[in-house]
Amino acid sequence: MKKLLLATSAALVLALPAWAEYKEEHRGGTMRLVARSAAGTVDPHINYTLQYWQIYQGLYDGLLAFKKAAGEDGFTKVPDLAEAMPEVSADGKTYTFKLRPGIKFSNGQEVTTKDVVASLQRIFKVSSPTAGGFYSVIVGADACLAEPATCTLEGGVSADEATGVITITLTRPDAEFLDKLALPHAVILPADTPAQDVGTAPVPGTGAYMISAYDPNSGMTMTRNPHFKVWSEDAQPDGYPDVIQYDFGLTDEAEVNAVMNGEADWMYDQPPADRLAEIGSTYADQVHITPLTAWWYAPMNTNIPPFDNVKARQAVNFAIDRNALVNLFGGPVLASPVCQVLPPGFPGHVPYCPYTKNPDQVWSAPDLEKARALVEESGTKGQKVTVIAEDTAISKAIGTYMQSVLTDIGYDAEVKPLSPNIQFTYIQNTSNNVQISITQWYQDYPAASDFLNILFGCASFTPGSDSSINIAGFCDKDIQAKMDEAMLLGVTDPEAANKMWADIDRAVTDAAPMAALFTPKRIDFVSKRVGNFQFNNQFYWMVSQSWVQ
Amino acid sequence: MAALSVFVLILVCCALAPVYASWAGVDPFRSTLDAVIIVNGVEQPVMELPKTGLALGFSPIGPTWQPGNYFLGADNQGRDVMARLLYGGLNSITIAGIATILTLAFATLLGLVAGFYGGLADTIISRVLDVLWAFPVYLLAISLSVVMITQGIRLGPVEIDSGSLALPIFIIGLIYIPYVARPVRGQVMSLRQSDFVMAAIGLGASPGRILRKDILPNVSTTLIVFVPIMLALNMLTESALSFLSIGVQPPNASWGTIIQDGQSLLYTRPWVALAPGIMIVLSVLSLNVFGDGLRDALDPKSRVKLGRG
Numbered sequence: 001m002k003k004l005l006l007a008t009s010a011a012l013v014l015a016l017p018a019w020a021e022y023k024e025e026h027r028g029g030t031m032r033l034v035a036r037s038a039a040g041t042v043d044p045h046i047n048y049t050l051q052y053w054q055i056y057q058g059l060y061d062g063l064l065a066f067k068k069a070a071g072e073d074g075f076t077k078v079p080d081l082a083e084a085m086p087e088v089s090a091d092g093k094t095y096t097f098k099l100r101p102g103i104k105f106s107n108g109q110e111v112t113t114k115d116v117v118a119s120l121q122r123i124f125k126v127s128s129p130t131a132g133g134f135y136s137v138i139v140g141a142d143a144c145l146a147e148p149a150t151c152t153l154e155g156g157v158s159a160d161e162a163t164g165v166i167t168i169t170l171t172r173p174d175a176e177f178l179d180k181l182a183l184p185h186a187v188i189l190p191a192d193t194p195a196q197d198v199g200t201a202p203v204p205g206t207g208a209y210m211i212s213a214y215d216p217n218s219g220m221t222m223t224r225n226p227h228f229k230v231w232s233e234d235a236q237p238d239g240y241p242d243v244i245q246y247d248f249g250l251t252d253e254a255e256v257n258a259v260m261n262g263e264a265d266w267m268y269d270q271p272p273a274d275r276l277a278e279i280g281s282t283y284a285d286q287v288h289i290t291p292l293t294a295w296w297y298a299p300m301n302t303n304i305p306p307f308d309n310v311k312a313r314q315a316v317n318f319a320i321d322r323n324a325l326v327n328l329f330g331g332p333v334l335a336s337p338v339c340q341v342l343p344p345g346f347p348g349h350v351p352y353c354p355y356t357k358n359p360d361q362v363w364s365a366p367d368l369e370k371a372r373a374l375v376e377e378s379g380t381k382g383q384k385v386t387v388i389a390e391d392t393a394i395s396k397a398i399g400t401y402m403q404s405v406l407t408d409i410g411y412d413a414e415v416k417p418l419s420p421n422i423q424f425t426y427i428q429n430t431s432n433n434v435q436i437s438i439t440q441w442y443q444d445y446p447a448a449s450d451f452l453n454i455l456f457g458c459a460s461f462t463p464g465s466d467s468s469i470n471i472a473g474f475c476d477k478d479i480q481a482k483m484d485e486a487m488l489l490g491v492t493d494p495e496a497a498n499k500m501w502a503d504i505d506r507a508v509t510d511a512a513p514m515a516a517l518f519t520p521k522r523i524d525f526v527s528k529r530v531g532n533f534q535f536n537n538q539f540y541w542m543v544s545q546s547w548v549q
Numbered sequence: 550m551a552a553l554s555v556f557v558l559i560l561v562c563c564a565l566a567p568v569y570a571s572w573a574g575v576d577p578f579r580s581t582l583d584a585v586i587i588v589n590g591v592e593q594p595v596m597e598l599p600k601t602g603l604a605l606g607f608s609p610i611g612p613t614w615q616p617g618n619y620f621l622g623a624d625n626q627g628r629d630v631m632a633r634l635l636y637g638g639l640n641s642i643t644i645a646g647i648a649t650i651l652t653l654a655f656a657t658l659l660g661l662v663a664g665f666y667g668g669l670a671d672t673i674i675s676r677v678l679d680v681l682w683a684f685p686v687y688l689l690a691i692s693l694s695v696v697m698i699t700q701g702i703r704l705g706p707v708e709i710d711s712g713s714l715a716l717p718i719f720i721i722g723l724i725y726i727p728y729v730a731r732p733v734r735g736q737v738m739s740l741r742q743s744d745f746v747m748a749a750i751g752l753g754a755s756p757g758r759i760l761r762k763d764i765l766p767n768v769s770t771t772l773i774v775f776v777p778i779m780l781a782l783n784m785l786t787e788s789a790l791s792f793l794s795i796g797v798q799p800p801n802a803s804w805g806t807i808i809q810d811g812q813s814l815l816y817t818r819p820w821v822a823l824a825p826g827i828m829i830v831l832s833v834l835s836l837n838v839f840g841d842g843l844r845d846a847l848d849p850k851s852r853v854k855l856g857r858g
Contacts (some may be wrong), residue, residue: 189557221806277605279605281602287603287605321583328607330605330606331605342687393812404800417794417799
């Protein structure tokens, strides 16, 4: 009990400065958001879209959360429904949390350890898209993945209701396990939540807001959770607007007009290219541009000609004028050229660019002569190459540009734009014999392995599957061994692990299973009345932390 | 004749696309994002970032209205829209033309066989045509294109690559066959009962000879009237498929693909989409007016009926 009191007092003292910053005079009003379309199910254990992950921040909580702070501070993990960061056993396999008492769901029920255990089981019962990728490390997960309906996570998750202690045991140490627990797929829901996709029926949460209406054809209304009280400003601060209204069904042109006219406060989709100049000049003070920890890249299939030849892959890397691609994306204000996998500002990132005219840390210009020479050396000149792009303005423009470049260096190239609905799975399946494609990757959580191991690890390559995220089919045993070692080292020495990741980044870049193109920046175009705009690097604009009055 | 002249003029202009591109010194199929041109004695980049505000958006140059010098401006790859418009027209008309020939050839063959022989042959052919007719024409075209666009067609020795112009030709040629074969079949069935055909049969003429010498010439008027109508329909279908990215594949051009390219520039560079749109309207309108005139000329009865109506 003494320990608890001390902890509570400490929490109050720590919370005071942040709480003091809450400006009561701005509380109230309706924040109006617009998007082209809804993002599917509202089930937080299933939905895997940035669009809803962003709004889940004010709706749901996990044992841990990413700090609700601007910039890179947003990558910091903080205790949320757990009283404190967990105690980790010496072998790195057991995590012990203590649940905060007195927190209620929006339906008035108190959060108990039963809800925590049921929620972790539910990740598997509803076959969450990351159940196998992120949470299979929990003891008992194998059985849950095999038979989701009867998932108990026996031996993996246990709780003592009397003390509020929850213990999670892993099969092996996982340096990123806490990151994964802070994601929306691991939020805590009431134990009686149906063990199936809830679709359009909102599930009660513990956040400052709750979904009071949802129709994917028209919109979503979020109102204040009547049972919410601030327990941690870092994890779940109170919001400013009384209502957050998210409307769907506008074209991106209409979204721009709505924000310009003050009929909407923010648009989810990126403004169309031909409105950028107008937005950047007439409405410059309503624009917020933030670099993303993401990249656009062109995976090259390392298992079929011509890109089973490393020289052919390197030739493509040398030939691409990344400035041209940056311009196609909207100009240097909106993107930066890159040559390597890890984006700037990401753990393990050390600038490296071997594929530029005068090799240096950063890209400066294409080297077409070297590219042509490499194509000659590779013996692949004249081969037919098809670039698979998405049928969207930017991806198609990049695909068309790539076709020109490949033709310039000696290939018989064509570009094939496919509907965005199928392109991402099509390029993953080896049965489609995709040689080179245009795609993007946005971080799930701030760890180098989320790029390097996920996109270029041997385990991510599943021939013949639509779900083979290692699109290049790249599997280098030496590099994989280093990645395994770095992941293990991350448990005990994250800094040393990040140094290893920097080396791995160089090794993958040298092997060129892809051509890194650029890191994008995000434009948030807001109405004149939006104040206190804050961009969190993990989940982007913190909607509820801005005010409209 | 005026309508035909308009279409012929468009056709001739499009046929001169390579000459125009060569004269203008542009490659309409290659990205030229860093090109610089001279307009009124001043150097101007074809693609430019705004110099004011936050410098967002990389915009192509607008129309210079100078022939051979980005007359209609550039698209989002820095390519000369005028040159692409001419090449696109050439592709659109070529696809529509060959598809029309395919449609008419197969429809005539099927209509002749079904109408003349009747019985089992008629039943089989008519049911197959019914199946094709049961699908809304655009839905069928889109479905076929989506399936074939990724893999192309491989039927024994026949292999059509997914990026080939032969693919939209094949699809468009196929989907309109029932629309021509049905009336041809009806006309052949009627002719089959006419006195001169009965007389030829009585004289011991072979079916092939009767079809060739007696029936086909009488059906040819209908077929000729169908040519401009099908050409116009096929141009519209090709443009629709290409606009949806399931017709002509980039970097190749058709009026449909250019409209799609222009869609993302509609606000600032409307001519990229407007120009091919105007060309489609002019071509289809001229073909339809010409088709009406041709029908009136070849089938005076219909003109009289229309006149009295």
